[in-house]
Amino acid sequence: MPKIKTRRAAAKRFQLTGSGKYRRRRQNMRHILTKKSPGRKMRLGQATLVDQSNEKAVRRMLPNG
Secondary structure: OOOOOOOHHHHHOOEEOOOEEEEEEOOOOOOOOOOOHHHHHHHHHOOOOOHHHHHHHHHHOOOOO
């Protein structure tokens, strides 16, 4: 049997936490930042967990953890 390959794009975007969940970065932090409030930009800079509805898809893209 061949080895299972990891999707490299997903490996660069998601990180497995100690509790077995996946961490991701938030969107909307690349450009057009002038109209966003400082508090909103602060929250966008923080990482968050992948939603439960998308976790199965992420796990399928990252079979080796």
